Amino acid sequence: MTTDPVLVVEDLKMHYVTRAGTVRAVDGVSFAVARGQSLGLVGESGCGKSSIAMTLLKLLPDNARLVSGSIILNGVDLTTLSEDQMRAHRWDRISMVFQAAMNSLDPVYRVGDQIIEALEAHSASAGRDAMERVRELFDLVSLDPTYIRRYPHEYSGGMRQRAIIAMALACEPDIIIADEPTTALDVIVQDHILREMQAIQRSLNMSMIYISHDMAVIAEVCDVVGVMYAGKLVEFGPTTEVYARPIHPYTKALMSAFPSVRGEKHDLTTLPGEPPDLLDLPAGCAFHPRCAYATDECRTSIPPTVQRGDHWATCWNPVDDLGGE
Amino acid sequence: MNVSVGIPASASLALVSAVNLAKRYPVSAGWFRRDRSFIHAVDGVSFDLMPGETLGLVGESGCGKTTTGRMLVRLTEPTDGQVLFKNQSGDLEDIAHLKGAPLKDFRRRAQMVFQDPYESMNPRRTIFDTVAEPLHVQKIGDHSERFERVSETLSMVGLTPPASFLFRFPHELSGGQRQRVAIARALVMEPSFVVADEPTSMLDISIRTGIMQLMNELADRLGIGYLYITHDLAVARYMCSRIAVMYLGKIVEMGDTEDVLQYPVHPYTKALLSAVPVPDPEATRDALSIKGSVSAPVDPLPRCRFYDRCPIADDYCRDNDHPPLEDKGAGRLAACHKA
Numbered sequence: 001m002t003t004d005p006v007l008v009v010e011d012l013k014m015h016y017v018t019r020a021g022t023v024r025a026v027d028g029v030s031f032a033v034a035r036g037q038s039l040g041l042v043g044e045s046g047c048g049k050s051s052i053a054m055t056l057l058k059l060l061p062d063n064a065r066l067v068s069g070s071i072i073l074n075g076v077d078l079t080t081l082s083e084d085q086m087r088a089h090r091w092d093r094i095s096m097v098f099q100a101a102m103n104s105l106d107p108v109y110r111v112g113d114q115i116i117e118a119l120e121a122h123s124a125s126a127g128r129d130a131m132e133r134v135r136e137l138f139d140l141v142s143l144d145p146t147y148i149r150r151y152p153h154e155y156s157g158g159m160r161q162r163a164i165i166a167m168a169l170a171c172e173p174d175i176i177i178a179d180e181p182t183t184a185l186d187v188i189v190q191d192h193i194l195r196e197m198q199a200i201q202r203s204l205n206m207s208m209i210y211i212s213h214d215m216a217v218i219a220e221v222c223d224v225v226g227v228m229y230a231g232k233l234v235e236f237g238p239t240t241e242v243y244a245r246p247i248h249p250y251t252k253a254l255m256s257a258f259p260s261v262r263g264e265k266h267d268l269t270t271l272p273g274e275p276p277d278l279l280d281l282p283a284g285c286a287f288h289p290r291c292a293y294a295t296d297e298c299r300t301s302i303p304p305t306v307q308r309g310d311h312w313a314t315c316w317n318p319v320d321d322l323g324g325e
Numbered sequence: 326m327n328v329s330v331g332i333p334a335s336a337s338l339a340l341v342s343a344v345n346l347a348k349r350y351p352v353s354a355g356w357f358r359r360d361r362s363f364i365h366a367v368d369g370v371s372f373d374l375m376p377g378e379t380l381g382l383v384g385e386s387g388c389g390k391t392t393t394g395r396m397l398v399r400l401t402e403p404t405d406g407q408v409l410f411k412n413q414s415g416d417l418e419d420i421a422h423l424k425g426a427p428l429k430d431f432r433r434r435a436q437m438v439f440q441d442p443y444e445s446m447n448p449r450r451t452i453f454d455t456v457a458e459p460l461h462v463q464k465i466g467d468h469s470e471r472f473e474r475v476s477e478t479l480s481m482v483g484l485t486p487p488a489s490f491l492f493r494f495p496h497e498l499s500g501g502q503r504q505r506v507a508i509a510r511a512l513v514m515e516p517s518f519v520v521a522d523e524p525t526s527m528l529d530i531s532i533r534t535g536i537m538q539l540m541n542e543l544a545d546r547l548g549i550g551y552l553y554i555t556h557d558l559a560v561a562r563y564m565c566s567r568i569a570v571m572y573l574g575k576i577v578e579m580g581d582t583e584d585v586l587q588y589p590v591h592p593y594t595k596a597l598l599s600a601v602p603v604p605d606p607e608a609t610r611d612a613l614s615i616k617g618s619v620s621a622p623v624d625p626l627p628r629c630r631f632y633d634r635c636p637i638a639d640d641y642c643r644d645n646d647h648p649p650l651e652d653k654g655a656g657r658l659a660a661c662h663k664a
């Protein structure tokens with residue numbers, strides 16, 4: 001792996017305008033992804049993970065406003081591209097496994113035909129070659145080849161999710177954004193697909209942004225991890241570092257409450273308090289109403305960045321400073 | 326109408342009883358092949374669910390979990406077998422025979438949380454209308470009562486403050502928020518039976534734990550029985566007193582959750598447990614002993630459904646029919662010739 005970045009995101013802000021006010025879903029996010037690298041994005045439901053993904057692909061609903069920032073993919077700033085120019089990049093250079101995967105297949109076409117269409121629109125393979133490629137892709141995601149000729153309604157939930165993964169891989173993009181790609185899959189199929197995706201990633205030097213709530217899957221798949229809270233990245237660093245020595249109290253809470261199938265069955269804990277209201281964010285550090293370490297500064301002032309080598313977090317009271325407890 | 330077929334003794338206490346349920350779909354093999362092939366999506370599934378009990382249903386993607394759940398709430402008609410449901414006078418009734426008022430009562434008391442939260446939501450209706458709809462259909466409460474009840478249910482599932490969600494549309498929510506609307510919609514009716522199909526798959530640990538606690542509390546307080554379909558064995562461990570493991574349309578193992586997870590008997594259950602990832606970036610796991618590839622259950626041969634992928638199969642497994650689900654000691658049921 002080289003450190004040459006495929007994607008550089010700088011101060012990205014994307015807000016939704018609603019009748020009740022402005023939802024600050026992506027609120028000043030910066031990060032880079034190196035070629036061949038996997039970045040994991042984790043964070044509470046509703047914190048803005050899918051919004052980042054949709055902003056990177058410029059697939060935004062009408063009420064979304066790109067407020068500021070740049071998205072540089074292979075030297076090209078995607079924010080300056082027209083929709084026509086953008087269409088040439090999608091699938092081919094940057095592709096996505098949507099979170100609502102089950103919904104993103106067209107119900108009236110056979111699944112195989114939908115993948116062939118994506119292939120023919122973006123690459124040279126057509127006819128027999130395309131069919132051959134679809135068979136390969138189905139094998140990769142553990143789908144029986146007889147399903148190539150079936151319609152989406154004949155698929156189970158997890159089968160549809162696998163078809164979408166196959167489609168995202170079809171054109172061998174530079175970077176693939178996978179939004180909860182394996183939530184509907186059993187662990188055996190998940191294991192197989194993750195291994196296959198990692199193999200493809202290595203052979204093509206493809207990069208990946210992997211969004212998941214499953215800390216165990218992130219640990220297996222990702223080289224670096226970013227932790228989001230209320231529209232902002234609050235911690236970022238090499239996965240081994242972040243898991244072993246979290247700096248932000250929110251990250252620490254995420255790590256500790258993990259239920260396991262093995263060992264002693266301990267009581268599950270929840271984070272106290274309520275998820276933040278993105279229409280009306282708390283002042284200072286948005287996490288302060290729920291934070292066990294909060295002090296007066298946290299309630300009034302934006303927290304500083306604490307840097308530990310290539311691992312950083314934004315917090316007034318870094319937990320690793322306090323002896324880790 | 327009371328059921329006259331042989332009801333197992335334990336079933337008289339049951340809230341829901343599945344008796345030899347089966348669902349076969351004809352396969353559209355193409356224009357020229359007109360010989361009838363069938364997908365055996367669910368193939369002879371039986372179990373009882375007690376009031377207040379949560380039975381976990383786990384298994385391979387495509388093995389028939391959703392189809393089983395849909396048959397239990399009468400959204401899919403079984404090809405064979407029956408679903409018995411305890412009616413208000415405490416008798417078990419075959420739901421296939423319900424009509425009129427008893428059917429309407431069943432529709433209120435048996436709810437499903439869909440795997441795909443979009444499935445139960447009209448994109449043009451607000452969250453308030455979506456969650457209030459079943460109340461409306463069942464003519465429960467006036468507008469202000471419904472408003473109260475919907476707001477309260479939304480806060481219970483962590484959509485707070487409810488005022489900032491009530492008048493949004495489904496596409497204006499995140500994936501996990503939509504999932505919680507689907508849960509709210511099922512619970513707002515105070516049902517007695519809920520099929521929850523991967524209801525928390527998109528939620529982070531903290532919110533998921535909150536929902537699990539809420540569902541458990543409702544089971545204790547209102548006696549709701551759940552069929553909890555999940556891929557997450559850790560969730561099953563915390564939610565379910567019993568667990569059933571399915572493979573290609575068949576239950577292959579069933580027993581107390583903790584026992585099954587600690588001492589799996591069936592080779593498929595063993596493989597499943599060994600594939601659970603661990604939250605430690607330094608850990609490495611060996612390659613699995615079975616392949617991820619899935620065979621669709623089209624016209625299955627009369628042999629163990631797991632034969633092709635089983636690491637311990639022998640000639641006996643090849644030459645004999647699929648093994649029966651039988652007691653292997655201490656109440657553990659498993660379907661394997663060699664267990």
Ligand SMILES: Nc1ncnc2c1ncn2[C@@H]1O[C@H](COP(=O)(O)OP(=O)(O)OP(=O)(O)O)[C@@H](O)[C@H]1O
Pocket residue numbers: 016017018023025043044045046047048049050051052061063099278496497498499500501502527
């Ligand atoms: N079109 C929209 N209009 C208004 N608000 C929206 C819209 N889409 C999303 N939101 C809100 O923006 C916030 C971020 O949503 P997003 O889908 O990015 O969350 P997420 O981190 O992907 O969550 P999850 O893990 O639940 O999928 C949420 O609070 C959501 O309610």
Ligand SMILES: Nc1ncnc2c1ncn2[C@@H]1O[C@H](COP(=O)(O)OP(=O)(O)OP(=O)(O)O)[C@@H](O)[C@H]1O
Pocket residue numbers: 153154155156157158159184185186350364366385386387388389390391392393440621622
């Ligand atoms: N309407 C249908 N027509 C034809 N085949 C179907 C239909 N619905 C489901 N099937 C098939 O029945 C089998 C079981 O599907 P089901 O949706 O019950 O699986 P599942 O266990 O819920 O899987 P997942 O975990 O992936 O959601 C699959 O092989 C599927 O392809």
Ligand code: SF4
Pocket residue numbers: 591592593629630631632633635636637638639642648660661662663664
């Ligand atoms: S019956 Fe035979 S093939 Fe089937 S699971 Fe048991 S050992 Fe494996």
Ligand SMILES: [Mg+2]
Pocket residue numbers: 049050051099179499500501
């Ligand atoms: Mg999302």
Ligand SMILES: [Mg+2]
Pocket residue numbers: 156157158390391392440522
């Ligand atoms: Mg399903």
